[in-house]
Amino acid sequence: MSEINVSIDRNEQPDVSGKALLDTIICGDYVLLMDDENTIIEKGAVAINAGAIVAVGEKQALVDAYQAKEVISGKGKILMPGLINGHTHSPMSLFRGLADDLPLMTWLNEHIFPAEAALVDKDFIHCGSLLGLAEMLLSGTTTFVDMYFYPEVTAQLAQKAGVRCLLGVPCIDFPSPGASGFDQSFGLAKDFVSQWSNKDSLVKSAFVPHSPYTVSEINLKAIAKEAQAREVSIHTHIAETEFEVAQSLKATGKTPVQFLDAMGFFDASVIAAHMVHLTDEDIAIAQSKNIGAIHNPTSNLKLASGFSPVQQLLNNGVYVGLGTDGAASNNNLDLWQEIHLAVLIHKGNERNPEAVNALQALAMATSLGAKAIHMEETMGSLQPGLRADMIQVDYTGLIFQPMYNPVSHLAYVFGAEQVTLTMVDGVVLMKDRELMPAVFNDLLANIKDQQAKVMHWMNNRG
Ligand SMILES: [Zn+2]
Incomplete structure (x- = not known):
């Protein structure tokens, strides 16, 4: 044509x-x-x-x-x-291959969380962010939505490198690198949003609560209110595992999506990573509340989380994007792998060769992905303006x-x-x-230094 x-x-x-x-x-x-x-x-x-x-x-x-x-x-x-990575933790590139083939909770509690507590500082973030940026540019990613500690380091590097991104300070109810608990992380998150509020900047800010199971209802409500007032998006993990949904049903009587909806969380513009375990009602809420659902097929396969109902989301008019998640659960930031998996795995899972076709998979990495991260008026397709x-x-x-x-x-x-x-x-x-x-000039030497630190920690952790 x-x-x-x-x-x-x-x-x-x-x-x-x-x-x-x-x-x-x-x-x-x-x-x-x-x-x-x-x-x-x-x-x-x-x-x-x-x-x-x-x-x-x-x-x-x-x-x-x-x-x-x-x-x-x-x-x-x-x-x-350019491709849009709708959900990643880019500095985790330095944890590529740190621990594989483990159940989610073992992987998190025995490997990732201890490694983060021992190793993550601003030097680590500097090197890991650059490695992530390099891999994304080499694989054609032009925009990424990030969630990791010390995002001011990542933001400055993305701006220097000239890469478009959306990121913020992760908010969580317990101590994490850079914050003693929720109150401090939320304070830093608000400062970050104020600091990166220039609408013309390549770097855009968001509020980044980790998930509905690591942030309390009262704190989630405070974040949603703040995000609406400042007209910025929220990026979070929702309905990743069956365990999360079972816990939510037990504690609140509601699925994670319905629990968040009831508190008015989706009155803000939300980017929801994973969205794997969903009811028909959850999908209807996602459509009516304009939730961007980010599909992370490699991560969902590697951590055995399950299959997101992507075709059903698409059929119901939900905007679906693609993400790599962090390199620790992937083990790369290559969106082509996500496109390949998105176009293949749903056919097998649903025993339906028409599920998620080639154009849909490609749109999820570009035009539809831009809608899922609420940035379609900036990029995602090739159109004047x-x-x-x-x-x-x-x-x-x-x-x-x-x-x-x-x-x-x-x-x-x-x-x-x-x-x-x-x-x-x-x-x-x-x-x-x-x-x-x-x-990117000294990147390889910096990676070797960080690798030596990680190996020293691994060999001496007891
Ligand atoms: Zn994630």
Whole structure:
């Protein structure tokens, strides 16, 4: 399908040839807009100025209409929106492979929590955040929604690297790195939201209560009220395990979703990671309260949490995004793996080959994912007026031939290594598998230092 959508922005000055001047035209043999019509433009391009998409259309039409400072070739490339990681704990990348193949509570209580208590400080967060950012850029992720300690360190690094993100101070009812308990963590969370309130910043703030089982009702209500007053989102874990739902039913007589709904929690904009164990009523609440559900298939498989009813969520109009969760429960931040699993596991689980199709899986990582994190007015699709977050994917390798339908290959065949360019806000941050921002220069040496600290702790923990 071909479509031309050329609009001239009034702010652009024409050059002597009469063409409007702008920063960049980036091309693709196939340009997937991920718009409502699922438009694919063959031999297409996107025109970009001051970090925003000015026009999308056929390459020739854009080259005729605009004089760009730079034209990026699209030969052998698919151009599409950048991927959105709707739920992660990016600094946990330093715990990649720390403990595997264990029940959730053993994994958490005997490995992750003690490791965090002993090892997590600002240096750890600095190195872990950079490692997470590097992996995300190398795999085509342009926006991530994060939940981890000392988020001010992650926020500053994301801003330096030029990556879009949404994050906040985790609030929890017991002591955690950086806070003695809920009151202190909530105070820090409010300060963080005030500090990162610039609407034009790549870094956006949110309130981040850990879950309805680690934060009390009165504290959850306080967070929801504050989030509404400040018009920021809430990012939390909901209904991850059968155990959590059973505990909630026992303690409150309600499922986690119904318990939160009854207290008015969903009057705020909520991003809910996991949403695995849900009733029909929970799904109806998710739709009516505009809860963004973030599906984390690898984490749910690795920790044996179960299968989220993704097709049912989609059928009921719930916005579903994809997340990697932290690298300790994955063990990477590669969204291509999540796309592959999302398109496959529900077919097997539901004995239905039509469950979660290729386009739906791809939308969950892009346009639908943007809706799930309440940021579709910023990015998620390639449309004039949105920010210029996009990737090029190389399809020329022998093992990718033949290609009849780019959507099929994107959902089933390609991986992170095929991403050859990652752009956020009109700036190229990764090209030909090389990271551009200088902030990554000493990363490998820093990782080795942190690895030595983690190994020393492992060998001496008794
Ligand atoms: Zn998580």
